[in-house]
Amino acid sequence: xxxxxxxxxxxxxxxxxxxxxxxxxxxxxxxxxxxxxxxxxxxxxxxxxxxxxxxxxxxxxxxxxxxxxxxxxxxxxxxxxxxxxxxxxxxxxxxxxxxxxxxxxxxxxxxxxxxxxxxxxxxxxxxxxxxxxxxxxxxxxxxxxxxxxxxxxxxxxxxxxxxxxxxxxxxxxxxxxxxxxxxxxxxxxxxxxxxxxxxxxxxxxxxxxxxxxxxxxxxxxxxxxxxxxxxxxxxxxxxxxxxxxxxxxxxxxxxxxxxxxxxxxxxx
Numbered sequence: 710x711x712x713x714x715x716x717x718x719x720x721x722x723x724x725x726x727x728x729x730x731x732x733x734x735x736x737x738x739x740x741x742x743x744x745x746x747x748x749x750x751x752x753x754x755x756x757x758x759x760x761x762x763x764x765x766x767x768x769x770x771x772x773x774x775x776x777x778x779x780x781x782x783x784x785x786x787x788x789x790x791x792x793x794x795x796x797x798x799x800x801x802x803x804x805x806x807x808x809x810x811x812x813x814x815x816x817x818x819x820x821x822x823x824x825x826x827x828x829x830x831x832x833x834x835x836x837x838x839x840x841x842x843x844x845x846x847x848x849x850x851x852x853x854x855x856x857x858x859x860x861x862x863x864x865x866x867x868x869x870x871x872x873x874x875x876x877x878x879x880x881x882x883x884x885x886x887x888x889x890x891x892x893x894x895x896x897x898x899x900x901x902x903x904x905x906x907x908x909x910x911x912x913x914x915x916x917x918x919x920x921x922x923x924x925x926x927x928x929x930x931x932x933x934x935x936x937x938x939x940x941x942x943x944x945x946x947x948x949x950x951x952x953x954x955x956x957x958x959x960x961x962x963x964x965x966x967x968x969x970x971x972x973x974x975x976x977x
Contacts, residue, residue: 717783726929727881736961737763739971747773758819760788769794806833810841819850824937839952839976848974853939863891867917880922886968902933
């Protein structure tokens with residue numbers, strides 16, 4: 710396990726972050742189908758890994774009780790500030806790898822949660838999530854998925870694609886996942902965010918990236934020093950299949966959709 714945790718300093722930044730940091734509107738629409746299905750189910754309850762405001766808002770919108778598991782109670786409170794509904798959700802403070810869940814849930818939702826612990830520790834989360842599911846329950850989880858060789862030529866992306874893409878989406882939304890894939894440390898199987906910003910800034914000095922575009926990435930990732938872990942699809946799914954059946958893989962409608970699959974999982 711990484712010693713650092715997703716703490717309130719990061720929560721303050723995250724609540725202003727743009728997709729693909731949090732789920733986009735089209736990705737939330739995918740999650741919403743599963744929350745809405747519980748709207749009239751007696752005794753239904755949702756478990757959320759983390760305090761993601763978009764996921765909490767869906768539960769509140771459809772009046773489905775939920776509980777978030779977060780490392781810090783403050784994260785839960787900070788994210789509440791951007792939720793437009795009266796928040797009746799609960800928070801359970803704990804480490805996802807060690808959480809002891811006293812009840813079973815009809816739906817478990819997470820966003821990039823499985824990528825926040827070393828791949829070698831992922832079993833600890835998966836076995837706990839699997840054990841928390843009711844008979845017909847599902848897990849809905851978005852991950853960031855690397856694809857071999859994609860964005861290897863980062864200069865070409867900055868020169869040919871980014872200028873056109875940022876006319877449609879904010880610079881952060883255009884740059885975030887190409888950044889992850891280009892700077893991913895395949896040997897250590899991890900990505901470091903803040904630590905790679907100086908390398909990204911080199912592209913500004915070389916005239917390949919506008920300074921304002923760089924500053925938007927820096928704004929959101931300058932404090933994000935903990936590593937994230939995104940193995941390739943084959944390795945990721947092999948681990949997932951130890952505990953779950955992959956019922957579906959769904960996507961939002963954003964430009965980055967192929968790099969942000971939403972897995973629908975059922976317990977084996």
